Amino acid sequence: MAQKYPEKDELVLATVTKIMPYGAFLTLKEYEGVEAFMHISEVAPRWIKNIHEFLSVNQTHVVRVHRIDLEKGQVDVSLKRVNEEEKKRKLEKVKRHTRAKKLLGVAIKNAKSRKPPEKLEAEILAQYETLYDFLEDVRDEGEKAFEGIDVKGGLHDEIVEIVKKSVKKPVIEVSRLLFVKCYEPDGVEVIKSSLGKVNAHYLGPGKYRVKLTAEDYKTANKKMDKLVKSVEKGLAGKDCEFSSEEEK
Numbered sequence: 639m640a641q642k643y644p645e646k647d648e649l650v651l652a653t654v655t656k657i658m659p660y661g662a663f664l665t666l667k668e669y670e671g672v673e674a675f676m677h678i679s680e681v682a683p684r685w686i687k688n689i690h691e692f693l694s695v696n697q698t699h700v701v702r703v704h705r706i707d708l709e710k711g712q713v714d715v716s717l718k719r720v721n722e723e724e725k726k727r728k729l730e731k732v733k734r735h736t737r738a739k740k741l742l743g744v745a746i747k748n749a750k751s752r753k754p755p756e757k758l759e760a761e762i763l764a765q766y767e768t769l770y771d772f773l774e775d776v777r778d779e780g781e782k783a784f785e786g787i788d789v790k791g792g793l794h795d796e797i798v799e800i801v802k803k804s805v806k807k808p809v810i811e812v813s814r815l816l817f818v819k820c821y822e823p824d825g826v827e828v829i830k831s832s833l834g835k836v837n838a839h840y841l842g843p844g845k846y847r848v849k850l851t852a853e854d855y856k857t858a859n860k861k862m863d864k865l866v867k868s869v870e871k872g873l874a875g876k877d878c879e880f881s882s883e884e885e886k
Contacts, residue, residue, distance in 0.1 A: 643713065644669055644703045649728045652676075652715055653698045662693050664701070664715065672713060676701065680716035692717075700725045727855075731768070738769035745800050749792035761787045776801045809851050812858040813885045816846040816869060820878040832872035836865050847885065 644650050644666065652664035652674055661677040681692050693699075702724075705714035720728075742762075743755055759769060765786050766772045775783035776797060789797060816838060820828050838846040848865060852858035866882050873880050 642669055643672060643706060643708060643711075646703055646706050648703045649700055649720065649724060650703060650715070651698055651728070651732060652701045654693050654695050657689060657693055657695060659689065662689065664699075666713070667698065674701070674703070674713040674715045676715050676717060680704070680714070680718055683718045700728045734770040735768060738773055741773065741800050741804055742769065742797070745793060745796040748800075749796040751793040753789075753793060758787075758789070770805075773797075773801050773805045777805050777807070808853055810853065810855055810858045811849060811851045812855070812862055813847055813849040814862055814866065815841075815883050815885050816848060816866070817844055817881045817883075818846065818869075818873070818878060819844050820873070820876060822877050825878070828873070828876055828878065832869050835872070836869060838869075 650669070651667040653667060654662050654664050655673075656663040659678075661675055662681075664674045664676060666672045666674055676693075678686065678689050681689060686692060699717055700720050701715040701717050702719040703713060704716045704719060706712070739755070739759070742758060745751075746753060746755055746758065762769055762772045766775070772783060772787075784794065816833070818829050818833070820826075822828050833846055836848050838848045841847055848862075850858060850861055850865065852861055869882075870880055
């Protein structure tokens, strides 16, 4: 059976197994038996003298696959090519996958089902990109989510019950800083009128914070962009300066 490898540019979890002066060897946690190499130039965006300042054996990192040679079975990964937002999303995805496996395991145990967890997971992943996507679909779509997945009687009921208790709709909060200066005679009122519609919180002279929530980051950021544009539109034609930035 051919060894399964990650794809180029894929973000993967990798654990450091050996450190050399010129780089490090890592195992890919999501691809059993696959080893990768990280050259010292791919550890950090700046030149580093001592690789041990950045890597330790048994540490796990989110890395990007930047080169792969299937014929030689070589995988090269990079730490410096992963930004904080990508790292955050990857870790959240892994967390959701781990939680989904645990919940499905509990359902099998509670139902006293003889169905092997690996078989159930394989059936789900044949229909869904992730296990957690399936659980969310059970929550949102009900019986439709079980199409093509062989779960009967007690196991079906246990999955439904666990989803009701443990798979809630997520609430994501995002915030952005707004910077406003207005030179109009009634500048204070202009700013109040523009920012009052978005419930901006005053932080100091010319500096405000706005927050909102949504079910996912994509939706939240889309709503935030719309909110910022509404403020910008409210200040259009006025003798005002306006800018915004994501809060870190």
